[in-house]
Amino acid sequence: xxxxxxxxxxxxxxxxxxxxxxxxxxxxxxxxxxxxxxxxxxxxxxxxxxxxxxxxxxxxxxxxxxxxxxxxxxxxxxxxxxxxxxxxxxxxxxxxxxxxxxxxxxxxxxxxxxxxxxxxxxxxxxxxxxxx
Amino acid sequence: xxxxxxxxxxxxxxxxxxxxxxxxxxxxxxxxxxxxxxxxxxxxxxxxxxxxxxxxxxxxxxxxxxxxxxxxxxxxxxxxxxxxxxxxxxxxxxxxxxxxxxxxxxxxxxxxxxxxxxxxxxxxxxxxxxxxxxxxxxxxxxxxxxxxxxxxxxxxxxxxxxxxxxxxxxxxxxxxxxxxxxxxxxxxxxxxxxxxxxxxxxxxxxxxxxxxxxxxxxxxxxxxxxxxxxxxxxxxxxxxxxxxxxxxxxxxxxxxxxxxxxxxxxxxxxxxxxxxxxxxxxxxxxxxxxxxxxxxxxxxxxxxxxxxxxxxxxxxxxxxxxxxxxxxx
Numbered sequence: 001x002x003x004x005x006x007x008x009x010x011x012x013x014x015x016x017x018x019x020x021x022x023x024x025x026x027x028x029x030x031x032x033x034x035x036x037x038x039x040x041x042x043x044x045x046x047x048x049x050x051x052x053x054x055x056x057x058x059x060x061x062x063x064x065x066x067x068x069x070x071x072x073x074x075x076x077x078x079x080x081x082x083x084x085x086x087x088x089x090x091x092x093x094x095x096x097x098x099x100x101x102x103x104x105x106x107x108x109x110x111x112x113x114x115x116x117x118x119x120x121x122x123x124x125x126x127x128x129x130x131x132x
Numbered sequence: 133x134x135x136x137x138x139x140x141x142x143x144x145x146x147x148x149x150x151x152x153x154x155x156x157x158x159x160x161x162x163x164x165x166x167x168x169x170x171x172x173x174x175x176x177x178x179x180x181x182x183x184x185x186x187x188x189x190x191x192x193x194x195x196x197x198x199x200x201x202x203x204x205x206x207x208x209x210x211x212x213x214x215x216x217x218x219x220x221x222x223x224x225x226x227x228x229x230x231x232x233x234x235x236x237x238x239x240x241x242x243x244x245x246x247x248x249x250x251x252x253x254x255x256x257x258x259x260x261x262x263x264x265x266x267x268x269x270x271x272x273x274x275x276x277x278x279x280x281x282x283x284x285x286x287x288x289x290x291x292x293x294x295x296x297x298x299x300x301x302x303x304x305x306x307x308x309x310x311x312x313x314x315x316x317x318x319x320x321x322x323x324x325x326x327x328x329x330x331x332x333x334x335x336x337x338x339x340x341x342x343x344x345x346x347x348x349x350x351x352x353x354x355x356x357x358x359x360x361x362x363x364x365x366x367x368x369x370x371x372x373x374x375x376x377x378x379x380x381x382x383x384x385x386x387x388x389x390x391x392x393x394x395x396x397x398x399x400x401x402x403x404x405x406x407x408x409x410x411x412x413x414x415x416x417x418x419x420x421x422x423x424x425x426x427x428x429x430x431x432x433x434x435x436x437x438x439x440x441x442x443x444x445x446x447x448x449x450x451x452x453x454x455x456x457x458x459x460x461x
Contacts, residue, residue, distance in 0.1 A: 001346045003207055007303055010194050040207035044194040062303050104354070115400065120387035122402075 005062050005090040008042040009083060011071075013055035015047045019072035020055040026071075026079040034080060038087055057082065061091025188313045189306040200307060208302070210343060213334040216254070220326035221304075223319055224250040225311040251326035258329030262290060265341050266348065273443070277434045284361035289348045296320040298347055342448070349443055357436040358427055366426040370403075373433055379405050382429070384422050387412055401425045 011031075013023035027045055035043045057069045057079070067086065071079050110116070189195060198214075201221075205212045227250055234246075263286050270282045277285075288294065296317035299305065305315050308323040315323075332340045352360075363369060371381060382403035390398045401421040402412040411429035415421025431437050 001209055003302065007203075007306075008194075008200075040203050042196065042199050042203045044196070046194055062301055115388045115390065115398075118388065120400075120402070121389070122385055122387060 003062070004038070004040050004087065006038075006041050006087045007060045007062055008044060009086065010044045010046065010058040010060075011055075012046055012048065012053075012058065013071070014052050015049060017051065017055070022074040022076055022079055023055045023071050025076040030076055030080050034083055041087055057086070059086040059089075061089075063091040065091040065093070067091075186313065197307075204303065204307060208343070210331055210339065211335060212330060216330040216333055217327065219249050220251050220254050220330040221308050221323060222248050222250050223308060223310040223323065224252060225319070226250075226309040229311040251322065251329075254326040254329030254333070255322045256325075256329070257332060258325035258327070259290065261332055261337070261340060262325065262328055262344050262348070265344050266290070269345065269349070274435050277436070281357070281361050281434065285352075288360045289351060290325075292317050292321050294348075294351055295324050298351070299324040338448070345445070352443075356438075357431060357434065363427070363430075366423055366430055370426045370429050370433075373430065374405070381405075382410055384425065386418070386421075403429055 011023060011027065013020040013027075015024065031043060031045065035041070054070055054072045057071050059067045059069070061067075069082055069086070071082070074082070190197070201214060201217055205214075205217065227246055227248055230246055266286045266289055267282055270277065270285055274282075299320040302324075304320060304323055304327070308315055308319065310319045310323075312319075328340060328344065331343055358366075374381065382405050384401050384403055386399055387402040388398075388400040397416060398414055399416075399418050399421040400412055400414050401418065401424075403410040403422075403425050411425050411432055413421055413423075413425030413428045415424045
């Protein structure tokens, strides 16, 4: 069955800073809808008062990776899109994929080895049977 | 005047030499900005952060236990009775450590005793159900497999490493209450089996059976039968199987060979019953090749080859299978 890999989202923002306006709008309007649509993600909203670090959306995944995304000067819709993108990701590292294909069954009839089409020692080569 | 000048010079040199940091430099370089007093602070804080011992997630900021447990039940797509689930996460080592801590703080006897039940009962029930259900699944899927093989498969699937690996990836190590951090694998195994027991109590045997099937059986993908089941004498086992089916004893013959006189020879030994080939296996020496051929024959007989039909994960139509599992406990 499908298990969503995103465990929790922490929204750290400041209630007075100018670049956290999108974050504040998201909390007022869209955060509850997002939480209702994704009941298996825990959403924490923690405003820290005073001039602090930039507003950030921290995503924690089941395999332990923690990903921070800056949401400074983003609108509420953009933050919703970003949150759904994080919710549909798995926690694997985002690195270059070496090949865009993978199979679990690389060969159907058996992989070729030098003895595949050689007859075995035991086959007896006798005279051809004459039709009678 | 020369003496006075020399005295002045001697006086001024130590002044300039001994100025160093502080006001002397300030008067000399008055145009540059003053140096930061705590330039080392950032590096020191980073070092402290890296050297700090790992902490449980519940001790870091932003943690709500009730919300996390609800999210867990949604993540696994099961309805749990929440109080059963909360007891499933309580381990006996946690209860002991909490009582010891309360006694140390000097509380009364009544306050020391916690009103928490631990998860050993639920864990036992979960383990019994999981073993019975998995054994039944394998008996249905591989009817030829003997009891020892099924037991080996079930033991592998309920072993400590596998269950703790599955539990780690379902975030049970954050929710489980136990004494040490990070939680040791047997604690994780006990907690996960207790979760299965809690599901059994709340939703009944059918749904728990589907849960066990969805989380344990994919761990067999890509695994070979004889990696899980240690067989010392495959030839003897093969002879027993063939006598059960009234087939004559197999004759081993060399089918192909390569590089006989080199360091790495390859022999293909085929097992023939009544002039018909049963199985063929490769090996470095003749004995190894014969043993491998016996293993291939056993795999074919038990129906555990690599090209068998994949496991059937469709919804079961009748709940008879899981009820049989319960009644056999």
